Amino acid sequence: MRWRLFRRRLSISSPRMTVRSHLPWPLRWAAVAVALGFSGALALWAFEFGKGIAGLDHESRNAAQVLGQLREQMDDLKRDRDQAQSIANTADSLLKAERATQQRLAEQVKALEMENQALKDDLGFFERLLPASGEGMTVRGLQASVPAAGQLRFQLLVMQQGGRTQPEFRGRYEVLLSGTQDGKAWAPPTPALTKPLQMRQYQRIDGLTEIPVNVVVRQVQVRVLDEQGRLHATQSLKL
Incomplete structure (x- = not known):
């Protein structure tokens, strides 16, 4: 009788058993978080270590330095562009003023030429009329x-x-x-x-x-x- 009971317990038809942990769930979550954090830190260390071995960290610093230099050059180019634009605007204004001055001078020269021609005509008229002698x-x-x-x-x-x-x-x-x-x-x-x-x-x-x-x-x-x-x-x- 006892043997039958013992064998029934060892057989497939024996009743199911549930193993329960005696740790409460907050501690279990904390343990999982610690394990994940340790794994993440280990992975980050491995990544940084790999970058150091491959020289990627040095290249990243060089790239950042080059990027800073390019930004400084871009700022310098912007300042040069603004200065050149200002000079171009000033030159354009001076050119327009010079053209207006040349136009006024051309008009004055034309008027003086006409006046000079009129004076020449008058002089020629008087020269033709002046007598040689007499009273x-x-x-x-x-x-x-x-x-x-x-x-x-x-x-x-x-x-x-x-x-x-x-x-x-x-x-x-x-x-x-x-x-x-x-x-x-x-x-x-x-x-x-x-x-x-x-x-x-x-x-x-x-x-x-x-x-x-x-x-x-x-x-x-x-x-x-x-x-x-x-x-x-x-x-x-x-x-």
Whole structure:
């Protein structure tokens, strides 16, 4: 009987047994955490040791140093770029100002050239009109044109020869016209224009007078008279 009970316990049909630990679960978790931490520390040590053996730690430090140097160079390049941009902006402003100045100077030079040409023309006009010698009042360089219908423009130079010792002349000049009107002779009895004249050595006259629209002027005559009506000089021009 006892043998049967003993054999039943050793057989497959014997009742199940459960082995339970007597440690509480907080201690078990602590033990697991300690084991994991030890394993992690061991793995980190092995990794760092392997890097030291392979030279990766030295290369990492070199890479960090090179990265720092590259950053410093990039900062230097940025400063150089900003400085170059500032210089370029200043140069562009100076270039624009120089171009504007050159344009103004070109305009001034052009105006001076025109003024110089006008002075040359006036000088040539006076040189052609100056007499070689003699004394008294003369009318020289009489010119006339018809700029528009009913108008006559004239130019002349009145000169009093004899030097600066000549007294001042006071009088008038008259413009007389003659020509044809509707195919017939036309000669007004009175001057077409009378103007006072006061001068010492010379006086350039540029005037405009009105004429009938249907008149064709053939001759222009200019007379210079003093205050008493005495004739001092005259000149005629045929058109």
